[in-house]
Structure formats: C-alpha cells, structure tokens
Amino acid sequence: MSEPSWIDVLDDAALQEGQMAAAYPLGVNVVLARVGGAVYAVSGKCAHMACPLFAGKLEGYTITCPCHDWRFDVRTGAFLDAPELRLPVYPTRSEAGRLSIQLA
Numbered sequence: 001m002s003e004p005s006w007i008d009v010l011d012d013a014a015l016q017e018g019q020m021a022a023a024y025p026l027g028v029n030v031v032l033a034r035v036g037g038a039v040y041a042v043s044g045k046c047a048h049m050a051c052p053l054f055a056g057k058l059e060g061y062t063i064t065c066p067c068h069d070w071r072f073d074v075r076t077g078a079f080l081d082a083p084e085l086r087l088p089v090y091p092t093r094s095e096a097g098r099l100s101i102q103l104a
C-alpha cells in the first residue's frame with residue numbers, strides 16, 4: 001500500500017506555542033496543537049458527544065472538551081480517564097512554512 005499523501009492545512013507561523021487551531025482537510029474536523037515546539041493533530045470531534053475540541057482548553061499536552069470536561073492527551077488522543085478510548089491521531093509535518101497532516 002502506498003503512503004497516505006500529505007495534506008496542507010495551515011501556515012506554520014499561524015500556530016503559536018500552547019495554542020490550538022481548527023482545520024478541515026477534505027472535510028475532516030481536525031484540531032492542531034503546538035506544545036513543546038512540536039505540532040500534534042487529533043480529531044476535532046470529542047469522543048463523547050462530538051463537541052468541537054477546538055473550543056476547549058489546551059493545558060500542557062491536555063485538551064479539555066468545552067462540553068463536559070473530558071480530557072485527552074494531544075500526543076496520543078487517549079482519554080485520560082480511560083486511555084483505551086482514543087481520538088484518531090494524525091501525523092504532522094512542517095515544510096516550507098506550511099503545516100500538513102496525513103489523514104489515513
């Protein structure tokens with residue numbers, strides 16, 4: 001199988017340290033976060049009732065959902081109270097000042 005293609009999502013400079021950004025590559029709801037200089041991408045829909053995680057809080061590597069406070073690790077997508085429950089996680093890269101992700 002061939003490697004999934006990289007999909008351009010955002011200007012690298014638009015995502016500051018400790019911030020999140022929403023993106024919708026190919027119509028998929030994704031939230032990006034930069035923590036410790038690295039960029040992570042997870043599903044933007046909460047695993048509980050699909051609230052938009054972009055509207056939540058980012059503290060360290062933890063995203064807290066704005067609706068019912070479920071917390072996820074942005075590095076792994078794991079729900080902190082039950083790590084077997086996970087958000088989809090997407091690889092990211094920065095190239096020529098642009099961030100891109102792989103969806104597959």
Ligand code: FES
Nearest residue numbers: 046048049065068
């Ligand atoms: S929808 Fe996210 S915690 Fe309920």
